[in-house]
Amino acid sequence: MRRTLAVLLAGTLLGGTASAQQAPSAEDAAARLADSPRHGEWVVVDTPGGPVSSWVVYPERADGAPVIVVIHEIFGLTDWIRSVADGFAAEGFIAIAPDLLSGKGPDGGGTDSLESPRTAIRDLDPAEVKVRLDGVAHYGMSLPAATDRFGVVGFCWGGSTSFRYATLQPGAGAAVVYYGGSPPSEDLANLQVPVLGLYGGNDNRVNATIAPAQEALSDTDARYEVEIYDGAGHGFLRAQNHDELGQQNTAAATAGWPRTIAFFRELLER
Helix, strand or coil: CCCCCCEEEECCCCCCCCCCCCCCCHHHHHHHHHHCCCCEEEEEEEECCEEEEEEEECCCCCCCEEEEEEECECCECCHHHHHHHHHHHHCCCEEEEECCCCCCCHHHCCHHHCCCHHHHHHCCCHHHHHHHHHHHHHHHHHCCCEEEEEEEEEECHHHHHHHHHHHHCCCCCEEEEECCCCCCCCHHHHCCCCEEEEEECCCHHHHCCHHHHHHHHCCCCCCEEEEEECCCCCCCCCCCCCCCCHHHHHHHHHHHHHHHHHHHHHHHCC
């Protein structure tokens, strides 16, 4: 029997190596960005899918850093996603958060120009999204401070996109899926990239897609690790402390963030 795909039901705090920073939440995003000692900047990445406005944050380290492409939620590129990118830079990675709505708004604008980013996200062409992510990853690895390894992470819509991208781009070193749906079983036959899926226990809309993915991968060598955090809801990393699932969401975020960092360090660092 090839690799067994296990589901870990996590009612207590689970994690990998300790991370330098608290898991980023929407509540403290603005303060984290304002107080960050790291260099962050806006760039425009030219891709075959058109120019993509992106937020890049650099770590403070003496050697080359792997790249992490941070894929935003259905809300587009927000301050919270930018703070997540800063959080990865705090852990030693070059983090790039592309605005995949670049050029989709009035006068060629992106997320900030759109009245309804959610509607625009649903209209995106998946093939164009893939090409844009390829271009952003290539840009990141071409930076003088970068190594030639990259991973992807996404949240909600971005989580589904991260998983799908892992089936399409074998050059990625790792993919992390935060509460995103799994690709169709037929697409998983192409999966060569290790995937970590982190899910809230009270999110059956998404979680119902886990078992079919496990079944599709059960006779392959693909690495698909799953952790389900008991009592947490959809969007638990963003929504810490301030809704009816606040305590459970915070516990899931506190466990999931170092688990994510450990996964990327294992697979992207040399």
